Amino acid sequence: MKQGFAMAFAGGGLDRDAALRCDAAELARLLAAGGRVLPVWRGKPLVVERDLGAGPEVAGLGWVAADSPALAHGAEPLFLGRIDGVAHFACDISDWSPEAGAEAVQAGFFDPSRQVHPALPGDHGFVELRGVMLALSAPEAELAATAKALLHWHRSHRHCAVCGAASEPVNGGWQRGCAACGAQHFPRTDPVVIMLVTRGNSVLMGRSPGWPEGMYSCLAGFVEPGETLEAAVRREVMEETGIPVGAVRYVACQPWPFPASLMIGFQAEAEGEEIRIDPAELEDAFWVSREEMVAAMAGTHPRIKPARKGAIAHALIANWLADWQD
Incomplete structure (x- = not known):
């Protein structure tokens, strides 16, 4: 993977300090002595927004002290690790219910709603992490991803x-x-292979049922027990599109806390072109030329919207295009 392609949640430098996890007394001391707590409400982390004149922008995560009233309905804070020596925790406050009429709605694939808490300033709000992942610094993005995945595991x-x-x-x-x-x-972390399947000057794109209009991405799938990563790449591509795959090359990986996956990126060489879609897996799939993909990434393609910036699919495609353009 070439340098310069932004992938959220990767490389934040969090010191997870595993040796400290079993020392309950020291964790309690650190929490009380200036520990920072990230409230997470129904999977949405708290963020702080600042209005700089052109509309609100995310300034960072909304850290609170251990005695904040916003944590009144929360479970016991969980230790995430340390950044610059400061202990960071996460607290699930999903049992807090907003006033009637203020309940956030699940708006299909992506929930754009913002929920505020009466015990916090107005510029603090709970938002969908995918919508702000690139607005966070690398350390805060890693903390948010860790918090979201860990708290989801405890609730489930x-x-x-x-x-x-x-x-x-x-x-x-x-x-x-x-x-x-x-x-x-x-x-638990679920390993998922995600692959940029190429054939000459083209790449294979697919879309799952229920995705937003125009959303296509690299093929992906969960690794099964007893299976190598390379075998998972070949099996998933064959199952979903009927395309046989030869050479498989690892490119990069990305934590993806939706809810708790590790996306392991590959570039794979197709050994055939005829697509036979499994309708239980995909709604559509087709070959996209490099020229078409350049237009898609620029937002000018009539059929395909650009991949989400910050996601590994975007990085895989951008890396492939950059190699071609060098």
Whole structure:
């Protein structure tokens, strides 16, 4: 991957300080002595917006102190790590309910709504992370991604997978322990292969059912148990489009907390051109020439909208085009 292509959530330099996670007393001390807490409401992190005259812009994440009233309905803060020696935590406040009529709505693929909290300043609001990921600094983006993925895991894994009893967060939030049977559970990350499939001067683009109009992307899929990454690339492309794949080359990876994936990017060489779509997987797929992709990335293609900046799909496509243009 060439330098200069922005990928959100990667390379923030977070010191995760795993040795500190099992020291509950020290974590409590750090939290009380200036620890920074990121409230997350129903998957949306708190951000601060500043109006510089041309409309509001995201200035950064909305960190609060441990005694902030905004955390009144929150669970125990979970330890994320340290930035410049300062301990950072995240707190799930999803049990807080806004006043009637202020409930955020899930607007299909992307939720553009902004929710404010009465205990916080008006320039603080909970927003969809994908909408602000490039507005955050690299350290804050990594913190936000870690917080979102970790808190989602806790909300979706409240019971022991061995005996079914309720489990509790331990080790700063990086484990759940079951008092009934003693089992220990750890946060999961789902490996996903995402591949730029090329054939000569063209690249294979596809779209899933329910995506916004004009949205096409690289093919992608989850890695199955007992499968290598290269085998997953070939299997997913064959299953979704019927295209056989030969050489596979790793390019880059990106944490993607929607809800908890690691996107592992590859460039793959197709050994055929005939597309046979699996309608259960894709709504459409077709070959796009380099010239057409240049127009798509510029926002001038009549059929394809540009890939989301900050996502690995955008970086894979931009890297491919840059190699061609050098």
